[in-house]
Amino acid sequence: MIAERWLNLAVLAGLLGVAVWARIADQPFTITLTTRAVILALAAVGLNIALGLGGLVSLGHAVFFGLGGYAMGILAFHVQTYTPLEIGPISIAGSTSMPVIWLTAIALSSLAALGIGLLSLRTSGAYFIMITLAFGQMFYYFAISWNRYGGEDGLSIYVRNGFPGLNTLIPFQFFGICFALLCLVLLIGDRLARSPFGLALNAARQVPVRVETVGLSPFRLKLVAFVISGAVTGLAGALFADLNRFVSPTMFSWQLSGELIVLVILGGVGRLIGPVVGAVLFVALEHLLGGLTDHWHVFLGLILLVIVLFARGGIVGLLSRRRLGDG
Amino acid sequence: MADPVLSTDGLTKRFGALTASDGISLDVRPGEIHAVIGPNGAGKSTLIHQICGGLRPDHGRVHLLGQDVTALNTAARARAGLGRTFQISALAMEDSVLQNAMLGALGRSGRPWRFFGRALGDADLRARAEDCLARVGLADHLHARTATLSHGQRRQLEVAVALTLEPRIFIMDEPMAGLGSDGSAKLTRFLDRLREEAPILLVEHDMDAVFALADRVSVLVYGRVIATGTVAEIRSSAEVREAYLGEEG
Ligand SMILES: Nc1ncnc2c1ncn2[C@@H]1O[C@H](COP(=O)(O)OP(=O)(O)OP(=O)(O)O)[C@@H](O)[C@H]1O
Numbered sequence A: 001m002i003a004e005r006w007l008n009l010a011v012l013a014g015l016l017g018v019a020v021w022a023r024i025a026d027q028p029f030t031i032t033l034t035t036r037a038v039i040l041a042l043a044a045v046g047l048n049i050a051l052g053l054g055g056l057v058s059l060g061h062a063v064f065f066g067l068g069g070y071a072m073g074i075l076a077f078h079v080q081t082y083t084p085l086e087i088g089p090i091s092i093a094g095s096t097s098m099p100v101i102w103l104t105a106i107a108l109s110s111l112a113a114l115g116i117g118l119l120s121l122r123t124s125g126a127y128f129i130m131i132t133l134a135f136g137q138m139f140y141y142f143a144i145s146w147n148r149y150g151g152e153d154g155l156s157i158y159v160r161n162g163f164p165g166l167n168t169l170i171p172f173q174f175f176g177i178c179f180a181l182l183c184l185v186l187l188i189g190d191r192l193a194r195s196p197f198g199l200a201l202n203a204a205r206q207v208p209v210r211v212e213t214v215g216l217s218p219f220r221l222k223l224v225a226f227v228i229s230g231a232v233t234g235l236a237g238a239l240f241a242d243l244n245r246f247v248s249p250t251m252f253s254w255q256l257s258g259e260l261i262v263l264v265i266l267g268g269v270g271r272l273i274g275p276v277v278g279a280v281l282f283v284a285l286e287h288l289l290g291g292l293t294d295h296w297h298v299f300l301g302l303i304l305l306v307i308v309l310f311a312r313g314g315i316v317g318l319l320s321r322r323r324l325g326d327g
Numbered sequence B: 001m002a003d004p005v006l007s008t009d010g011l012t013k014r015f016g017a018l019t020a021s022d023g024i025s026l027d028v029r030p031g032e033i034h035a036v037i038g039p040n041g042a043g044k045s046t047l048i049h050q051i052c053g054g055l056r057p058d059h060g061r062v063h064l065l066g067q068d069v070t071a072l073n074t075a076a077r078a079r080a081g082l083g084r085t086f087q088i089s090a091l092a093m094e095d096s097v098l099q100n101a102m103l104g105a106l107g108r109s110g111r112p113w114r115f116f117g118r119a120l121g122d123a124d125l126r127a128r129a130e131d132c133l134a135r136v137g138l139a140d141h142l143h144a145r146t147a148t149l150s151h152g153q154r155r156q157l158e159v160a161v162a163l164t165l166e167p168r169i170f171i172m173d174e175p176m177a178g179l180g181s182d183g184s185a186k187l188t189r190f191l192d193r194l195r196e197e198a199p200i201l202l203v204e205h206d207m208d209a210v211f212a213l214a215d216r217v218s219v220l221v222y223g224r225v226i227a228t229g230t231v232a233e234i235r236s237s238a239e240v241r242e243a244y245l246g247e248e249g
């Protein structure tokens, strides 16, 4: 049993360590694999803000992941095809600048989260899950039919997006960017959970009627949480597209939404580092078992089953002595 | 006579064929404890829900400090000055005692949209929360998880959270329930002083407490107020004895 703070640091140090080792040993593929884990972790950290803090079981987070991905894909597509991006009467140039792409991804996904949240947060339980799922499917089918941007086949991007002062073509540098963003978002998430807003949100998850009775609106608290959550997952989507240099409608698929939930549950719902642990485990299994058998998901399913039945705090809950709610 | 702090005017609520509130009109004046008594299922909690905004009445109005609040939701009524405690504790069980009280203080402050500073580090909120916890006797349990509290301590915490709101009126649904005689006696003394801060609408089954505290008592039977009066008047009313008190022996 270790204090959760040290566990958090150990997990992050471990990720960084693997990447540094792979760089020294000249193993670019391992760096890419680690980057993949970091990006999936970021997406799941975003989901955990809605799921862990707000108690919102969203089966539609792929919407934000996909929007982030397409924000990157579309902006870069217009650069590589030398065409302007026309939105109604306005015509803007595409972009391969990461900060521009990230901000676009964040703006689009928070806007979508606001809309979806407004329509779905009046419901709860199974209805909420179904509505978010339905939104996910809507975006998925829209992307499939959007031939301008590759339709079902998706978009391949040949240019690598740039970040001022860095050579993003070098896997280790791209890893560094993703890792720094993950750390930043974890820091923000940690502060959020302890903030006045976090206190109110935490209570809104457990006893909404109490929150109303002290004069606050659980609906608004959850809506804001959902928007922040969507924005983070959207940012992860942009990075994911950059990593693969490819976007396709599968980024919007409900399987992806489900996978994000699995990552959070594996690691520990509502635990800061839970989604990171979940993502690392997921990518490790995918890589190690995926090479041996096509049925590696069965093992993932077994692990998930054991966790759900015997360790409701996830892996982090098993390892850390802190119980939820100790400030 | 001073204007009432709270008044209901002909509140009526039906659940299917059952009339849970049948034209209930009552008021609570400054400085008084107005007790509502009645047998199980008489409609006491239903009345409270309509006053606090959890239930819409089919007919009738609720006025708070002269303002018609019937159309307001629960949160808006709380901000307008209602401080309510629940018959069945509604607390964030995973959170600490202090966090629960701080939630009340946060609601009172009206500033929940702060995303960075530590809530527990907010000196104003914390002082208010700790002060209210000390008043109900929970000063030694600030960091206890609420789920680990005894039933009686949870009742105390319910009251403390209401205190943090500095309400203009307290609405209490059976605060003594399950407290035991010691606990009831203590809470009775506490409420006796509390009425100087704000009047109390007190729903309570504990007759010793009601008779010791109430300035006025309303008797609710099958959703109707069959009598309102002082303790002495209610105790001597034949109708009340027949309908309710008689059952208590
Ligand atoms: N939401 C509801 N739907 C249908 N019937 C309800 C509902 N809420 C309460 N009732 C019924 O209305 C009547 C009054 O219930 P209420 O809870 O107000 O009684 P009470 O006086 O608070 O009782 P107790 O002393 O047991 O707390 C009861 O017969 C109850 O079954």
Ligand SMILES: [Mg+2]
Binding pocket: B044, B045, B046, B087, B173
């Ligand atoms: Mg009741």
